Amino acid sequence: MNNWFKRNGIHFAIAAIFLVICFIFLTPAFQGKTLGGNDVTRAQSTQKEINEYKAKDTTILWTNQIYGGMPTYQVWAPYKANLTSWIVTGINYTFPTPVGTVLLFLLGTYFLFIVLKVNPWLAAAGAVAFAFSSYNIILLTAGHANQAFAIAFFGPILAGIILTLRGKHLLGFSVTALFLALEIRANHVQMTYYLMLALLIMVGIELYHAIKNKTLNDFLKSLGYIAAAVVLSVAVNASILWSTADYGNETIRGKSNLTQHTTEPSNGLPKDYAYEWSQGVGECITFLIPNAYGGGEQGSTDPDSHVIKALNATGADPNQVTGISANYLPLYWGNKPFTAGPFYFGAVICLLFVWGLMIVKNRIKWWLLGAVVLTMLLSFGRNWPFVSDLFFNYFPLYNKFRAVESILAVAGFCFPILAVLAVNEAIVNEDKANLFKKLKIAFYITGGIVLIVAAVPSLLLSFSVSEQQAGVIAQIGQALKTDSSAITRALIADRESIAQADAIRSLIFIAIAFGIAWAFLKKKINPTVASLAFLALILVDLWGIDKRYLNHDSFAPKQDNETPQPREVDQFIMKDKDPDFRVFDVTQSIKGDGLTPFFYKSLGGYSAARLKRWEELVDNQLSKSINQDVLDMMNVKYIINADPKTQNVGMQVNQTACGHAWFVKSIKYADNADQEMVAISSFTPKDEAIVDKQYKSVIDEKTLGAGAGEGKIELTSYSPDHMIYKSGSTASQIAVFSEVYYNKGWKMYIDGVEKPYFRADYLLRAAQIPVGNHTIEFKFEPASYYTGEKISLAGSILLVLALGGAAYTENKKKAPAAKPADKKKA
Template sequence: MNIKNIAPHIIAVLIFIILNMVMYWPLFMENKVLNQNDVIQGKSANQEINEFREKTGEEALWTNSMFSGMPAYLINTQWSGELLKYIPRTIEKIIPTPASHTFIAMVAFYILLLVFKVNPYLAIGGGLTYGLNSFFLISVEAGHIWKVAAISWMPAVLAGIVLAFRKKYLWAFVLTALTMALEIRSNHLQITYYLLLVVLVFGLFQLINAIKNNTLPDFAKAIGVLTVAVLLGLGANLGKVWTAYEYGQYSIRGKAELSTNTESSGGLDRSYAFAWSNGIWEPFTFMVPNFYGGASQEEVSMTSDLAKGLESRGVNKGQVRSFVKNVPTYWGDQPFTSGPYYMGAVIVFFFILGAIFVKGHIKWWLISASALGIILSWGKNFELFNYFMFDYFPGYNKFRAVSMTVAMPFLCMPLLAFLGLRDIAQANWPAVKKQFLTAVAIEAGLCLLFVLASFLMGFRGDVDAQLGDQAWLIDLIREHRADMFRTDAFRSFAFIIAAAGVLYFWKENRIKKSVAIGLIVGILVVDLVPVSKRYLNDENFVKESRDELVQKTEADKKILQEEGHYRVLNLNNPFNEARTSYYHSSIGGYHGAKMRRYQDLIENHLQGEISQVIERLRSGSTNFSDFSVINMLNTKYIKFGNQAGQVIDNQSANGNAWFVQEVVTASNPDEEIAALSNVDTKQEAVINTNRFELSQNQFTAGSIELVSYKPNELIYESVSKSEGLAVFSEIYYPEGWKAYIDGKEAKILQANYVLRALKIPPGNHKITFEFKPDAYFISNKVMMVCSILILVLFIGGLAYQIKKSI
């Protein structure tokens, strides 16, 4: 084995580790963890699942922790057949998460550049670029771990696909199967979908090129190899894909059932999906980070002109210090942002060089895919194209926050940038020198043009209206935004000139190639790290473990004195928080894919009842007997704070199950949801008789009690003199739940729009609900076989390659 050949790869790995240590120093050296809101929310949602796993060694496939109940495999399910999980877990033992995701992203992009025959030492700069941009690291800081995991594997998947069209079929198959499996395992189908769009554009250009060059047989062979590899990767994740598809039909990403919801015909509501849309000019943050003022709120220095301006207006120092901690600096189109998506002024400059110097269909693929990602990110600000995509392109309407499509240019633009460096390094300098200088003049000149234009810009944002009629304060903030804009435009100008100078002197033979490459990598790091550090820095790390971040409050302690299975309503933003779920079964929660029917219930009943609960508490009353929907969900406790005295014991909750005396019939979902406004859920049940047959509408009372609770199994005992209809305060889900009365299967009915019901014969009976979805038990076997095949192929291919190189 030639050590010289593997030396660059060893150096690359070492540099990637060192840079990760720089970005995550407290994680490596101070035993701290990132204080990530979404991770804390996720841990809260996972708690019931984790406790059940630790206690029994089994998987909780259903959980009552959020939204009165939902499949657990949408939150945190471990698959016994998923062997490939040990690859990222092994990396995490050496490099702790989330730094491990940044490391994987760097290595994956490095591999992609090697496939395109970029100089290995230059490819190190590419890996650093992909892992250190602010789009990636802001997502890390926010706790979007599955998102960054999916982003990190994208370049490696692309590398495998490209190899297939280079006729490297063995490694194309092995690399695509392995990385596609790891990509899907990341469990962020939205990012994987955007990768698919990039691949589709690539495939289109490959097809055109094959037709032009009469190489369709080679194209077909590559497609065949990749198809089998992708199917193997899918097979290794069958459970995740199957359950996501199955649940998607019943979630807010599925078809709407109410006729009033005219926007949704098989996907998200358009207004919801496009809420986070980039402004038309927002992609300029790729090269000038503070083009739109940074994050929604940023801390400003006490020595800034803004702080001095406040003091000159007579504002005391304490108030100034408080105000500058959260200045509304962002003035773009999004309702909220954690920071700008900065790709790097140097990378954008190199991208322009790539657009000029790279020849052939690869260039047009990367430009087209980048442009598509940018246009899609505009969302509602470019309706003509994006509403068409949303309404007609398969699967596109399943995803929200379209600004996330910038994942496409953040993959494609750096790739073309380094292909441009590759080609300019090999080009005849006298022949391309003029084009090079023109490119420098264009981008550097653009930065200077931004500076000049800033004196004519208003820097007005929608957030300004929240400051009322304080025109002097608004003017100070806008002046500060202008200063931020100009400072970063000059900053980008300086980095472009520095990078261009290195390239120029390299090609003029004034500096050596090795020195030039080292300087370019250094400039890239110095360009990216300080901007990313604005949003991911030492202040984001905390000493406490995440367990301590979800502390048991006095309110929690009071509620936990109650034994049995019941639910809790947190009046503080109940449908956008999951902390309640850490210790309790909640009627609220935090998840991007609630059940469609439960969302309908929230919008049509729960939000109204919750508002009335708040008004009643303000009036001093704790009588909630007339809140039929809250009560039918077995909401035993209502909390409005963290003190023991801020918990109300709701004596009117319906309990875990009850017999009703009358059925109110409905013929469609509209009638079902509307009828809930006029029924006493303790005595009556609303059932759609077009879906569920009933031989009678009148029933006699009886008694029913929950005697055993597990996430996957609930056991009741009932007593009734004649046939009765029991309603259960459990969410109806048609896939996987089975009901048994004395061991004999019984048909589960859907009552009150979201709950389960059973017809129960007279006498004493044991009633059991079990959740055993085929999607879990069948998939585990398939996943095991496919995972073993992938691992055997990968290890075999690696052994063959090593033997070949010895």
């Protein structure tokens, strides 16, 4: 055991250094503070009802807190039979958020570089380069925790695949299965998909070399182990994947129900929506110069900036000037709607990456280059759609994802790998003269670009003002009674200024990196010193940029981030003890309402996994004008609005809300979804139900007696995934429930016996209730979760056995053979 610690002492030392880096970089997290990004707070509102039941040690798989109701799969679900759930829980309990994620970035990538046989200090430099790439840090600031968590496993997954391809089949299989299972558990399918897309290129390259070198049998054997690892990781996550697949088909990513009353595609996301956040072709210069495109969406607050000087010249109040500059005159000038910050891979990393393209002999270089080129082309989206459109139209599942720029997370992973391999090649390659020649070329390329931007920025960059920005500037000029063109010129000057400043900054880092490489190639420093120097330089480079987006001001005391302060109307509505009514807040975006669900169940909400039928209902009945009948049928009890003149927030009680459930007098059949949508545009939900004709077989019209609409049905017990009603009537009647219809798990029981139910009014549940007094229960019992959990348990057991077997086998290989003398003594 002591020998094991000695052999691995340097790895423990580096892990300790990583922890120190995290402590310094994320000090407020260790002080009990949390990140308070906009997406963080909106996510908390989505989880409000889930957390209330978690506090009671109760798990719910359905929540009515947002969008009228939806499964919790894409919000939070326990998945207790899944081994990786316990690993994730252990990480979250051990380290404050987001320290655990940053450590995973560092340790996972470090492991990859060790597998690639890089010396530990150089491996640490590569791990820092990936972990502190600006996009990863910005994700943490914005609250995209699952996405960052998924990206953190890129390194160890690749490490497992490389081990398998090298012939270490059991170890590679186990490592790949474990970290791919954790990747899937992160529940960010988009990032997992992008990684798999890039790995397909690797498989193709390896296949080519296997055929060329006549080692196809060995390759196919390794590929079989990798495939088995994929199958096992899928089994471990069976409940997650099955539930997501079931639900995904019913969301905005699924097939459209409408053909005439929709502008959406028949399947997948609308292209404009998917491409909304597309990387500008020229914007890739930010890999090297972070503020070349202005950085984030915030404007300048520097009193010496051109904009603030121009605004001050108008005689406006200084505080007003700072607010106008910061909030209405963004320094970012790309064509994304807005951005939190750039994809900055690091000036040092870019220099070494270009060097690596020329000197690295390992064929992994071609995979890295291919992955970078493909991800860049796909990230351009609407800005250069030729490749992106091919994938969007023809590649399976690609059209399910939005914000195509996020695929650059894969490029951000590839850049440090090739950069580190370049330094490693310089260490092992004896032809130092040729290496230095190629280093100078890399220096001329990267240094030349930044020198041009530093000297003549307008030669490569336009710093243009968009039409929308020009309109805002015109309004500011009019309000301040000044020439708006002066503000425009000042804004462009500020954009040029920060681009020049960052170009000079990058040039300095490139020059220092060149100096370190030169010193090593000229044998003035040894490999360890060079590796440590690169580690320090990369950390300083990325640290300085990351602190623009994640700093002490990004954190707040935990209680301040948990719940916003209720307004006066919120305080009034919260006095209502009804367990299941809805609120429609007109002052909020219904599809992005992160405020209302903090306090009560909302017709709106915040989630990218909205049900397609809800989306279609909102687009057709509540967007252009508000259909009161739809509010009534959704049991919207309170409507929050704002006075158009004073903007004071007020509230009105909806006296015509239908309640939790009601008997209707008549049924009107529709041939399809289009007819249903037209029918609910003007109807009386309390009296009639609009039903698709496909459900005719579920309704026994012969037994529907006289006095339809009479009788009583009321909610007597409420839990989001288990509702109990009591009914009493003198005839068999149709009841409509103000609950969202979702047939992938909801079951209805009448007096304990399961009975069929159907959809009514486009989105709600309905059922035929027999004459007399009855107890009606709706229970959410999805097979995708409960059966999936059994499969997950079996998969988890197999994964533990595989990991144990791999550890035993590797330990046995490393155990020293007994000496002859020792055998005699024995």
